[in-house]
Amino acid sequence: MTGYLLRRLVQSLIVVVLVAILTFTLLQMLPGGPTRAILGPKATQQQIDTFKQQNGYDKPVVVQFFHWAGGVLHGDLGYSYKLNQPVTDVIAEHLPKTLVLMALSTAVALVLAVPIGVYQARKRDTLGDYTVTGLSFAFYAMPSFFLGELLILLFAIELHWFSPAGPNGNTLGEIFSQAPSLILPVATLALITVASFSRYVRSSVMENLSQDYVRTALAGGASDGQVMVRHVLRNSLIPIVTLLGLTLPQLFAGALITEQVFNYPGMGFIFVQGAQVHDYPILLGIGLVVAVATVVGSLLADIGYAVLDPRVKY
Structure with missing residues (x-):
């Protein structure tokens, strides 16, 4: 049982990491990049350059990802510039x-x-x-x-x-x-x-x-x-x-x-609103939460099935 749980936990962790990488990469491909998506089409090049320097968007994508992932490990999912509040607070309110x-x-x-x-x-x-x-x-x-x-x-x-x-x-x-x-x-x-x-x-x-x-x-x-x-x-x-x-x-x-x-x-409503206004941190944070919830649900279902049905071998 313990070995089975450890294997499934490792598999679940790998899936969550892959989903996070994929979501982060796709959002980097927004027209004009995440900075343009956050500031809007009327932002000047000077404003864009300043925002990139202040928030680390001028660094390579790999460095940006690890910076964001480090924040996630500490409970920081970013900051919604459209809603003017931390993404964690937004999710805690609507989830x-x-x-x-x-x-x-x-x-x-x-x-x-x-x-x-x-x-x-x-x-x-x-x-x-x-x-x-x-x-x-x-x-x-x-x-x-x-x-x-x-x-x-x-x-x-x-x-x-x-x-x-x-x-x-x-x-x-x-x-x-x-x-x-x-x-x-x-x-x-x-x-x-x-x-x-x-x-x-x-x-x-x-x-x-x-x-x-x-x-x-x-x-x-x-x-x-x-x-x-x-x-x-x-x-x-x-x-x-x-x-x-x-x-x-x-x-x-x-x-x-x-x-x-x-x-x-709810959280789906906020996600759609965030997509319409290109709220990059909201999309990234909610995408990660849904990925984690899906993986956890699948893991609990597998464990529950194995516990309820004695014919299933770990």
């Missing part, structure tokens, strides 16, 4: 709001996907199975911005049930105080995610239903419901642990667009 959105949408998706997947497995190759499969593929293929706009048109503009904008506030308390405004953003992410989860649950339940232990339990007098709850469902949900970790990038990407559609002040 919890994105995590709330992702956690709620994931929980809703799981609550819906498990019974849907079980129903499809038990009613496979029937009209109900085909209907749910068609709807699942439709939601899975639907862009989050398009689904969000549809929900706004239907439930906010036509029916006037919910607000077309997400909750706004500087704290989580203010966000939760506007809970009804969370419904449409959460529904947008959940409906896209539930399609993926339900397909995995369906396949896993079908595989477990064909196992010998199911026939043995039924022959021993257990009812269909008891076998499904005590044996099949419990074993079928193990792969979902891995799926949760692997869907983190998809959730972050969906949250990025969804927050913009609903004007929700």
Whole structure:
């Protein structure tokens, strides 16, 4: 177990470093470089030269990267010249709001996907199975911005049930105080995610239903419901642990667009705003945080799967 964890930690660290190098390099390729992106197109050459000297942008790219990486190791992700505050403070303020959105949408998706997947497995190759499969593929293929706009048109503009904008506030308390405004953003992410989860649950339940232990339990007098709850469902949900970790990038990407559609002040919203105004430090800092979160999620999923399933060898 210890050796397995060490190997995975080393692999995760290598991935994070490679992602940081790639992100840093790509942002260096912005038109005019990061200095021009930060100061804007109207900056004079003298202003650009002065800014480069003051902030180390006149040094080679490799030196700049190691200077930035050294700051990261000390908890310094840079300074947003557009927002006029440290990137660490910006992320600390907006990341919890994105995590709330992702956690709620994931929980809703799981609550819906498990019974849907079980129903499809038990009613496979029937009209109900085909209907749910068609709807699942439709939601899975639907862009989050398009689904969000549809929900706004239907439930906010036509029916006037919910607000077309997400909750706004500087704290989580203010966000939760506007809970009804969370419904449409959460529904947008959940409906896209539930399609993926339900397909995995369906396949896993079908595989477990064909196992010998199911026939043995039924022959021993257990009812269909008891076998499904005590044996099949419990074993079928193990792969979902891995799926949760692997869907983190998809959730972050969906949250990025969804927050913009609903004007929700999370980290995705700040990232889009930073991209529009070429806020180089914000883009670099958020990109690194997402990379770390994705790698950690994958690592936890692998460990969880190995712990829950005794058939997995470290």
